[in-house]
Amino acid sequence: MTHDGRTIRYPHPTIKKNDTVKLNLTTGEIDGVVKFENGAQVFVTGGNNIGRVGVLMHVEHHPGSYEIVHVKDLSGNSFATRLSNIFIIGEGKKPLITLPKLGGQRQTLLEERAAKIRQYQKDDELEDEEDDE
DSSP, X not given: OOTTSXXXXXXXXXXXXXXXXXXXXTTOOEEEEEOOOTTEEXXXXXXXXXXXXXXXXXXXXXTTSOOEEEEEETTSOEEEEEGGGEEEEEETTEESSOOOGGGGOOOOHHHHHHHHHHHHHHHXXXXXXXXXX
């Protein structure tokens, strides 16, 4: 069963739990599989790190509790989240999907503020050029 409730009949025996399956929506057949293994690229779909993209470093197994995964993003920052919050999107550094803005990297509040100020300055310069013409 998939995360969205679909049932795939007779999947290939090499497909294991937490692997990502590329599904053809018209035929319902499996087009490809991305294995859940260290070094795979992941997208965080829940928790405090939602929207971040990184590389799976390792998984901590805690029997009777949540399994924790450690992820390192493109800028070298490491973070941890629950296993249920991640989704495998590619092997190595090549994602199979289009990434959100900034490639899934999180900016600090100061970086976000500086980017907004730069954007406002560019907008003002464009307005000034239009007024001069």
